[in-house]
Amino acid sequence: MKRHYEMLCFRSGSFRWCKRYRMESSLMLRWYSQQETSQRADAPPFPPRIDFYTAADGRRLAVRIWEAAQPPRARVVFLHGITSHGGWYSHCAQHLAGAGFQVHFLDRRGSGLNADRPGDIDHWQTWIDDVVEYIRKSFHEAPEMGQAHFALPAPQNEPVRGVVLCGMSWGGKLAVAVARRHPRLVHGVALICPGLYSPFQPGLVKRLALALPMPAWLRERRLKIPLRRPELFTDSQLWREFIDQDPLALREVTRQFAREDQQLTSYARQAAPHLHMPLLLMLAGRDRIVNNRRTREFFARVSSAKKSLNEYSHAAHTLEFEPDPLPYFADLADWVSRTTSA
Numbered sequence: 001m002k003r004h005y006e007m008l009c010f011r012s013g014s015f016r017w018c019k020r021y022r023m024e025s026s027l028m029l030r031w032y033s034q035q036e037t038s039q040r041a042d043a044p045p046f047p048p049r050i051d052f053y054t055a056a057d058g059r060r061l062a063v064r065i066w067e068a069a070q071p072p073r074a075r076v077v078f079l080h081g082i083t084s085h086g087g088w089y090s091h092c093a094q095h096l097a098g099a100g101f102q103v104h105f106l107d108r109r110g111s112g113l114n115a116d117r118p119g120d121i122d123h124w125q126t127w128i129d130d131v132v133e134y135i136r137k138s139f140h141e142a143p144e145m146g147q148a149h150f151a152l153p154a155p156q157n158e159p160v161r162g163v164v165l166c167g168m169s170w171g172g173k174l175a176v177a178v179a180r181r182h183p184r185l186v187h188g189v190a191l192i193c194p195g196l197y198s199p200f201q202p203g204l205v206k207r208l209a210l211a212l213p214m215p216a217w218l219r220e221r222r223l224k225i226p227l228r229r230p231e232l233f234t235d236s237q238l239w240r241e242f243i244d245q246d247p248l249a250l251r252e253v254t255r256q257f258a259r260e261d262q263q264l265t266s267y268a269r270q271a272a273p274h275l276h277m278p279l280l281l282m283l284a285g286r287d288r289i290v291n292n293r294r295t296r297e298f299f300a301r302v303s304s305a306k307k308s309l310n311e312y313s314h315a316a317h318t319l320e321f322e323p324d325p326l327p328y329f330a331d332l333a334d335w336v337s338r339t340t341s342a
Contacts, residue, residue, distance in 0.1 A: 046094060048086075048105070050113070053137060055130050062113035063134065064105040066093045072102035074162040074340035077135060077186070080105070081169030081195065083227050085112025085248050089168070089320050095329040101336060106134060108171075110257075111250050119222070119253035124260035124267070131165075131178050135185055139163050162340045166190040166332075169289065169317065173268045180271035188278035188339040190332065193287055193317050196269055197294035200226040202262065210259040219256040232288045234321035272301035278339045279304045282328070285313035306342075308335060 048064035055061055064086040076096055080086055086093075086105030093103040107113045109130060110120050121127065165186045167175025172194020179189045202210065227233075228251065230240035243249060253261075281299045283292050299309060310331050312319060319328045 046090075048090070048093065048103075053134050055109070055126075056133050057126070057129075059109060059116070059130075061109055061130060061134075062107050064093070064103075064107070064113075066097040066103040066105075068097050068100050068102050070100060072162075073100040074164060074187075074336055075102045075104060075139060076164050076166055076336055077131070078103065078105040079131065079165070079167045079171030079174050080108065080112070081171055082253075083225055083233075083243075083250050084169070084318075085250075087112065087248060088246075088318070091325065092320050092329055092332070095326075096333055096336070099333040099337070101333070104134075104138070106131065112248050119225075119250050119257055120220075121254075121257050121260050124264040127174055127260075127264065128178050128181055131174065132182055132185060135163065135165075162187060164188045164190060164336050164339060166192060167194055168192045170195040172196065173264060176268040176271045176275070177264055179277065180267070180274045183274065183276065186277070188280070188336075189275070190280040190282070190335065192282045192319065192332075193284050193290050194281070194295060195290060196265070196298055197291040198289055199291060200289065201265065202258070207262055210255065210262055214255060214259075219254060219259075221255050222252040223255060223258055224252055225250065227289060233318045234316050235286075236321050236323065239318070239321040269298070272298055273303050275302045276304050278306040278342070279308070280332075280335045280339075281307070281309045282319065282332070283309070283311045284315040284317055284319060285311055286315060287317045289317045306339075 046066075048066045051063050051065055052060050053063060078086065078089065078093070080088065085107050089105065093105060096103050108127065110116065110118045163186045165175050165178060165188070167173065167190070169192070172191040173196050175189055175191060176194065176196065178185065230243040233243055234240060279299075279302055281295070283290070283295065285292075296309070299307065312322075312328060315322050315328075319325055322328065
């Protein structure tokens, strides 16, 4: 294990990054050892391979990759929430890998393993560009990062069959924006409790304030993310403790981030008529973060002829943290399989 960390540090070029990964892995294993056997969704999550790619602006960004045991049936690219990172979703990724899918979990710039400029962004379209750059380099072009990458050439007007984009919480909003801007990039989109509509989003007065011109010093001032209470995410006391202790969880963002997030939200909310690819929406019945009613209305406006809605009536926001998340894992794996084999 020590050699594993040393190799990761060497490849990343950052011992600061290595320390963050070590802290996250230790916390996950410690939490898992405290669970009762009856509560465990599966075997302890095995660590992913950590890789790095270069964004369009030269920024070096981390991605977690879970390999399938056999040649993958499809590739699933995940985007995480505003507070979380790819490390929260090891069980889901492991389940999908066991079902024959290669899983790629991108940590957003300034979040998770990407320690530079935490909670900051220059422009909302940079979030889109980061996702597009990774997918294009990974699946459209020649391999650049070892076995994580597969060249899958396709006609310019056709999606790359076998690649699905999954957005969780805030990442659902980003997934919708990516699919609107680049409708031929992936074969399908899954939205898991997407943060398109939330009672925690800024009201009119705050939105107007964020839209005003700001000097550089004000753009860099930090704001606390309103989703600070772990009970918003889950009813599980153990998982609440995990969230509260997670050293990689994002707790603050810059005013610049908040302003650009409003632009992303507006762009994503207008995307429904532009979404023609297969689409899956998963909702938690007891979600305290997402406005399910308005999200269903968005879903009804989606143009896709192949759209599915799954609701888990007794679940809280983070389906991964449910006492038995296996039905959710199985539903997602089944949809990915049907979508990519159609």
